[in-house]
Amino acid sequence: AGAGKTQVALQFMLQVQLPPSRGGLGGGAVFLHADTPSYQVPMRRLEELAAAFAAKHTDIGATRDRLMSHIHVRQLNSADELSSVLHDTHWLRTKQVRLIVLDSIAGLYRSQGDETGASRASVAAERSRQLMHVAATLQKISDEYDVAVIVTNQITDKPLSDVGLDSLSPAEENAYLHSSSNGRHSWSVPALGLGWSLGVNTRLMLTRREAAGPRLDALTATALHHCQPYHQHQHGTYTLPSTDTRFEPQQQLPASHFVRQLHVMLSPRMEYRCCPFEVCHDRIVGLAGQPR
Numbered sequence: 001a002g003a004g005k006t007q008v009a010l011q012f013m014l015q016v017q018l019p020p021s022r023g024g025l026g027g028g029a030v031f032l033h034a035d036t037p038s039y040q041v042p043m044r045r046l047e048e049l050a051a052a053f054a055a056k057h058t059d060i061g062a063t064r065d066r067l068m069s070h071i072h073v074r075q076l077n078s079a080d081e082l083s084s085v086l087h088d089t090h091w092l093r094t095k096q097v098r099l100i101v102l103d104s105i106a107g108l109y110r111s112q113g114d115e116t117g118a119s120r121a122s123v124a125a126e127r128s129r130q131l132m133h134v135a136a137t138l139q140k141i142s143d144e145y146d147v148a149v150i151v152t153n154q155i156t157d158k159p160l161s162d163v164g165l166d167s168l169s170p171a172e173e174n175a176y177l178h179s180s181s182n183g184r185h186s187w188s189v190p191a192l193g194l195g196w197s198l199g200v201n202t203r204l205m206l207t208r209r210e211a212a213g214p215r216l217d218a219l220t221a222t223a224l225h226h227c228q229p230y231h232q233h234q235h236g237t238y239t240l241p242s243t244d245t246r247f248e249p250q251q252q253l254p255a256s257h258f259v260r261q262l263h264v265m266l267s268p269r270m271e272y273r274c275c276p277f278e279v280c281h282d283r284i285v286g287l288a289g290q291p292r
Helices: 005-015 040-056 064-069 079-087 120-145 170-176 193-197 218-222
Strands: 028-033 071-075 097-103 148-151 155-159 177-179 185-190 203-212 256-266 273-279 284-286
Touching: 005 028, 005 040, 005 097, 005 284, 040 064, 064 071, 079 120, 097 120, 120 148, 120 193, 170 177, 170 185, 170 256, 185 203
Parallel strands: 028 071, 028 097, 097 148
Antiparallel strands: 155 185, 177 185, 203 256, 256 273, 273 284
């Protein structure tokens, strides 16, 4: 939680509407929301991002309302509802959609079967079957309608003893391995198991880790006053802090800070890469420096 996956997904739904000459796909987006019982909180955040995004692209007629009108939202509360939406694709035939975002598939399947009394093995087998069917359906839709598909997932922590350090690649150590406050190492892996991972063509992992000392990178020194970070409170509303030690050089620097990174873990087009980024009040921005 807090890595920024929903924030990045919202940014993609705006970016896709730009013409190809500006890095977009020239079409709208479908937002299938399943992470919480209501999509109101992410939609309020999307409106804030859309207002700032439109201000940067007024020369092509972008406005907040126009951008929002090309994002079609559907709340999903069960795996059955997802199946129904994916098999009734009139919304793709009647709208100029170039991107589908499902946020998140784990919200629909992680607790599935808990109340049925079935054995863990049978529940896992049925869930894997359904997930492979969902993955195949999304791939078919992507090919048939020429749309990009982004599906967010959650992570599961496992004891490192279940894996072993010697079996990890440098990329996996950087993305999946982390230490807790008591100094113990743990291993973070995508949720939903092998059944879902086999259907994924490209895997991006977002991490949010605490690092010692204040942030002293180039972006902090030169541009953070243009990129004020958001803080999400327990009630799900986003507010801009009135004071922040990163904007007040005369105040004592914080003893630690959080670093968000986007890792390209699996891709048919590139090797492992890692890029730090910041969730700002008006956009998602990569930090200064070359991606690693």
